[in-house]
Amino acid sequence: MVTDASGGVSKEAHDMAIQRMIQAGATPITWEQYLLELQRD
Template sequence: TELCLAMVAIQAAGEGYEVYVVTDASGGISPEAHEMAVQRMIQAGVTPITWMVFSGELQRDWARTATTPALGENLIAHGGNVGTSLLWEAQLLAAKPAQNASVGV
């Protein structure tokens, strides 16, 4: 985080780009190094987000049906309580959840 991500993100923000970093998809040499790099990027105008927020922004809404199965599978497999809630809602709606999907973190 403190080198590969922060240096590029800070440079891009300095050049006027709107920069978002997926903070839970990177890591530093220690938790403190990671957190200090994230704080430094925030001070430079970079917006931190998480992988789940990023995937949701790519999807935008559930009406984009071409990509909802893949997103659903990803949320079920890696989204913790969000995946569990998605399976529960699918059961309530008597819908079929993604094939081969299992709840897990």
């Protein structure tokens, strides 16, 4: 998931949502990392 392109109603809500997604197996990345992954192809 692209963590810096997602929001929440508060910083705490955002951070807790990110933690739940990590526990479910998601890999957090930034939009820059995502862009570089696309460019690699």
